Amino acid sequence: MSQHFDLHTHTSLKTMLGGTDNSKRKSCWTIVNSKFLDGLSGGIIGSQSSLRQMREGNVKIAVTALYSLEQAFAKNWLLKKVITKIEKDLSKKYLESIADDRLSPYRNLTDELAHIGNASKDINEVKVVRSNEELDATKINLILATEGLHCFQNSYSLANPQQVLNDIKKNFTEFIQSNRVLYTGLTHLTRGLICTHTYAMKMLKDKEFIPQGEGLTMAAKEMIDICYSGSGFGNKRTFVDIKHMGIVSRMQLYTYRSQKGYTNIPIVASHIAVTGRSFNNIKIQKPKASAKYADTVEVTHRRSYSSISFTIDPSPAEDIDFNPWSLNIYDEEIIHIIESGGIMGLILDARVLGAPYTVSEDPGEGIEYFSKESCDYLRANNHFNEKLVNEPEQESIILEISKKEAIGVAHLFANLMHIIKTCYDKYSESDKKLKAWDHVCIGSDSDGLIATIHGYLDASDFEILKGELSDLFDSAREGALKKYFGTLPNDILLSKLFYSNGAKFLEKHL
Numbered sequence: 001m002s003q004h005f006d007l008h009t010h011t012s013l014k015t016m017l018g019g020t021d022n023s024k025r026k027s028c029w030t031i032v033n034s035k036f037l038d039g040l041s042g043g044i045i046g047s048q049s050s051l052r053q054m055r056e057g058n059v060k061i062a063v064t065a066l067y068s069l070e071q072a073f074a075k076n077w078l079l080k081k082v083i084t085k086i087e088k089d090l091s092k093k094y095l096e097s098i099a100d101d102r103l104s105p106y107r108n109l110t111d112e113l114a115h116i117g118n119a120s121k122d123i124n125e126v127k128v129v130r131s132n133e134e135l136d137a138t139k140i141n142l143i144l145a146t147e148g149l150h151c152f153q154n155s156y157s158l159a160n161p162q163q164v165l166n167d168i169k170k171n172f173t174e175f176i177q178s179n180r181v182l183y184t185g186l187t188h189l190t191r192g193l194i195c196t197h198t199y200a201m202k203m204l205k206d207k208e209f210i211p212q213g214e215g216l217t218m219a220a221k222e223m224i225d226i227c228y229s230g231s232g233f234g235n236k237r238t239f240v241d242i243k244h245m246g247i248v249s250r251m252q253l254y255t256y257r258s259q260k261g262y263t264n265i266p267i268v269a270s271h272i273a274v275t276g277r278s279f280n281n282i283k284i285q286k287p288k289a290s291a292k293y294a295d296t297v298e299v300t301h302r303r304s305y306s307s308i309s310f311t312i313d314p315s316p317a318e319d320i321d322f323n324p325w326s327l328n329i330y331d332e333e334i335i336h337i338i339e340s341g342g343i344m345g346l347i348l349d350a351r352v353l354g355a356p357y358t359v360s361e362d363p364g365e366g367i368e369y370f371s372k373e374s375c376d377y378l379r380a381n382n383h384f385n386e387k388l389v390n391e392p393e394q395e396s397i398i399l400e401i402s403k404k405e406a407i408g409v410a411h412l413f414a415n416l417m418h419i420i421k422t423c424y425d426k427y428s429e430s431d432k433k434l435k436a437w438d439h440v441c442i443g444s445d446s447d448g449l450i451a452t453i454h455g456y457l458d459a460s461d462f463e464i465l466k467g468e469l470s471d472l473f474d475s476a477r478e479g480a481l482k483k484y485f486g487t488l489p490n491d492i493l494l495s496k497l498f499y500s501n502g503a504k505f506l507e508k509h510l
Helices: 037-041 051-056 077-086 092-099 105-122 161-178 218-228 247-260 331-339 372-380 404-426 459-476 490-509
Strands: 004-009 059-066 126-128 140-147 181-185 239-241 268-272 296-300 304-311 318-322 343-346 367-371 397-400 440-442
Touching: 004 268, 004 343, 004 440, 004 459, 004 490, 051 059, 051 140, 051 459, 059 105, 059 490, 105 126, 105 140, 105 161, 161 181, 161 218, 181 268, 218 239, 218 247, 239 268, 247 331, 247 372, 296 372, 304 404, 318 404, 331 343, 331 404, 343 404, 343 490, 367 372, 397 459, 404 440, 404 459, 440 490, 459 490
Parallel strands: 004 059, 059 140, 126 140, 140 181, 181 239, 268 343, 304 397, 343 440
Antiparallel strands: 296 367, 304 318
């Protein structure tokens, strides 16, 4: 079996949820099995990237994202009072310690790091590495990342904003000096003091999941400067992960990078899919003020068609849509990432890839919430297209797949090919037109509370997923998509996607 790389996974999150401290938690080698929630949600609680599953899938290098559960999750009545009675691997006491602010985000983060460290004591086949020299071909090599700067708060309370920002700066600086952190997200799923996040939590209803403000704060710019300063462990930079940043936050990040001369510092997009849209053509229905959330606008996206359809013989062809929510990246961002020497990790979350909505007649996947300030910014700068205009007719590439379970893989393929095509079209007259193939990898987000696509249920399935994609490559590269593959054979392109691009990125930057 060939080696595999994952740019974004949560090796320890599921077992962290099962106890109040590390002495009460199961090992990261444990496969957590959910009896209730997985049946309702498509598998968000059961393990997808336990170390055992990673070993079975020959995942040799993975970036494991440390993450402090946000308080809005822990305060949810259904999660805390009902589901914890059903799910034995979800600790009510752990959730209560977060809900009551007895367990701080930063303490939770350091506990998680120690929890991962304990796994090598259980079975000496995993190690946390800080440099390329420490990589061990006989073990699972884990590189650290952090998901959201809220993880460095000493309290969940934001009552004293300046103190919170001081704590984040101090704790983050100390942490990256003591540990090699490859990248960090500036924000995650709930409101914070650093920058506006993008709406992504449909399952739970709480105002904390609703974005507020307009883009980057001064504190965000200060944290970006720290990340890019080369003040981390080994005098290395910590890269900024654009995932979960609101669209205006990301636009302002690209402007700030240009102003500060940061454009040659790689941008990380750790676990993403595409919108299929340009920044300047975000097709929506007319926004309206939310009756439920103050200073919030409800936006309904129009469908974002790919040029690819699929058919399961003898059924007629069905369109593959992209998920147009601003959680996903726009065409200009693909170019920003490539030109920076950055890397994009394709997520294996069915919803984010657009998989559940292939044949839906509803635009997008329902209402996306924007802060009023962000919506005003986007309208004032002509990023929204509110006109009802038919999509231009284009030749549809029809993929023949053998079974229903391959539909999710077809969506992954469509997202990948949109990245490749966007780069090709941008550089069609130069030798850079196929450069995108060097900047893509898998960033599964396994165990990040996602429902994975069929064809990849957990990390043990990497070889199966590669085989499914290989079949699609075989059929697609002989048709209208042929020019986007270049002359490299499938096995080389798949090796880039599943291992070598990630490994080469680390060779330069770890």
